[in-house]
Amino acid sequence: MGLSEQKTEYAALSDIELVAAAGSDLDAFGELIRRHQDFVYGAALRIVRNPVMAQDIAQEVLVRAYRALPGFRGKAQFRSWLYRIATNLALNAVQRRREYPAETLPEQPARYDPASDAVNQALREDLAAAIGDLPEKLKKPLALREYEGMSYQDIADVLDLPINTVRTRILRARRALRERMEEWR
Amino acid sequence: MRDCQTTDERLFAFVDGIEPDLEAHVADCDECQEFLAELWIGELRTDLTTPVLRQIRFDEFLREVGQLTADVIGALGRALIEYGPGADLDMDDDARKSDEE
Numbered sequence: 512m513g514l515s516e517q518k519t520e521y522a523a524l525s526d527i528e529l530v531a532a533a534g535s536d537l538d539a540f541g542e543l544i545r546r547h548q549d550f551v552y553g554a555a556l557r558i559v560r561n562p563v564m565a566q567d568i569a570q571e572v573l574v575r576a577y578r579a580l581p582g583f584r585g586k587a588q589f590r591s592w593l594y595r596i597a598t599n600l601a602l603n604a605v606q607r608r609r610e611y612p613a614e615t616l617p618e619q620p621a622r623y624d625p626a627s628d629a630v631n632q633a634l635r636e637d638l639a640a641a642i643g644d645l646p647e648k649l650k651k652p653l654a655l656r657e658y659e660g661m662s663y664q665d666i667a668d669v670l671d672l673p674i675n676t677v678r679t680r681i682l683r684a685r686r687a688l689r690e691r692m693e694e695w696r
Numbered sequence: 697m698r699d700c701q702t703t704d705e706r707l708f709a710f711v712d713g714i715e716p717d718l719e720a721h722v723a724d725c726d727e728c729q730e731f732l733a734e735l736w737i738g739e740l741r742t743d744l745t746t747p748v749l750r751q752i753r754f755d756e757f758l759r760e761v762g763q764l765t766a767d768v769i770g771a772l773g774r775a776l777i778e779y780g781p782g783a784d785l786d787m788d789d790d791a792r793k794s795d796e797e
Contacts, residue, residue, distance in 0.1 A: 553736030573748045
């Protein structure tokens with residue numbers, strides 16, 4: 512089985528199925544990482560307020576989660592379980608930073624890597640058409656977020672809008688795209 | 697508004713650190729986590745899949761090396777008991793006894 516074929520197969524599995532497979536197949540855990548890394552990072556960033564630190568914590572959360580997988584009973588959602596680990600590690604990191612303040616690290620530059628996008632040409636064209644059909648007020652913030660990799664705050668500054676308006680519009684744009692692209696699922 | 701009655705505005709405030717009281721609720725609420733997961737799409741600028749899997753493989757390697765080292769040390773210990781200087785004396789004693797008999 513080819514790598515992309517295997518990835519597609521994993522993408523069709525639920526979190527619980529992937530957790531069950533991850534014990535004997537590390538690539539199944541790779542799919543869980545791809546699925547939840549943004550969420551884990553967001554949860555950590557909310558607490559530590561430092562992108563570099565949040566990224567380190569997110570990495571540590573995912574490694575610890577793998578080690579603790581045998582103890583995951585599946586009573587809670589896998590994402591909730593990760594959320595708790597991320598929150599605990601982030602709070603510990605904040606505590607340590609208070610006790611041992613270090614110099615502030617620079618923020619990582621934003622990076623957009625179109626090559627990592629695995630969708631095929633037809634899907635890309637459909638997606639581009641769907642984005643093109645979005646109302647202008649949704650399209651602009653979405654494009655700045657997805658193509659320019661800008662933060663919500665930067666988009667709010669550029670478009671001269673309240674940050675929550677930007678967040679809401681991007682969420683609405685994503686939902687509209689998801690509905691439109693449903694046939695690709 | 698979602699079934700849990702938490703508004704988008706409150707969750708935005710939570711993300712901004714203004715609503716820390718929501719922490720316990722969010723930790724248990726699938727709906728709120730779903731919303732946050734959607735909000736945080738694209739936050740992380742570096743794919744962590746490769747570094748995380750690499751670290752897991754490295755940890756496994758270290759564990760296996762540790763196990764191997766423990767096995768080797770155990771075997772050396774057993775060899776020392778079996779064939780070390782003390783063992784020679786025991787063997788000499790055994791040989792002397794059998795000669796006397």
